[in-house]
Amino acid sequence: MSRILNPREEEIMHVLWQLKRAFVKDILEELPEPKPPYNTVSSVVRKLESEGIIGHQAYGNTHQYFAILQKTNYRKLMIGRVIRNYFSGSPESLLSHFVKEEKIDIDELKKILDQLKEEE
DSSP, X not given: OOSOOOHHHHHHHHHHHHHSEEOHHXXXXXXXXXXXXXXXXXXXXXXXXXXXXXEXXXXXXXXXXXXXXXXXXXXXXXXXXXXXXXXXXXXXXXXHHHHHTSOOOHHHHHHHHHHHHHHX
């Protein structure tokens, strides 16, 4: 997958990532107010399925949907785009931004570095 999901698609994907499997009515229940019409959600779900982003299991005339695109893969794509488009391709610039602008504490940064070292 190389395209960015639009806001409605992303909202639906977050529901599927959370629920693992869901019917359109289940997705609709989890969406915030004001809720879109059932047909809108159903159309978006069918579009995502036609693109191979989600799949379904049929139960008679109804379908239970599940994510094919994993959240971690989409997150990598999005963070990669942010780094390329807003930080000149430099992960260091992104990290610097978080330290300076988002006020990440140095001790918190050290904890993150320690966690990364443990994972190696």
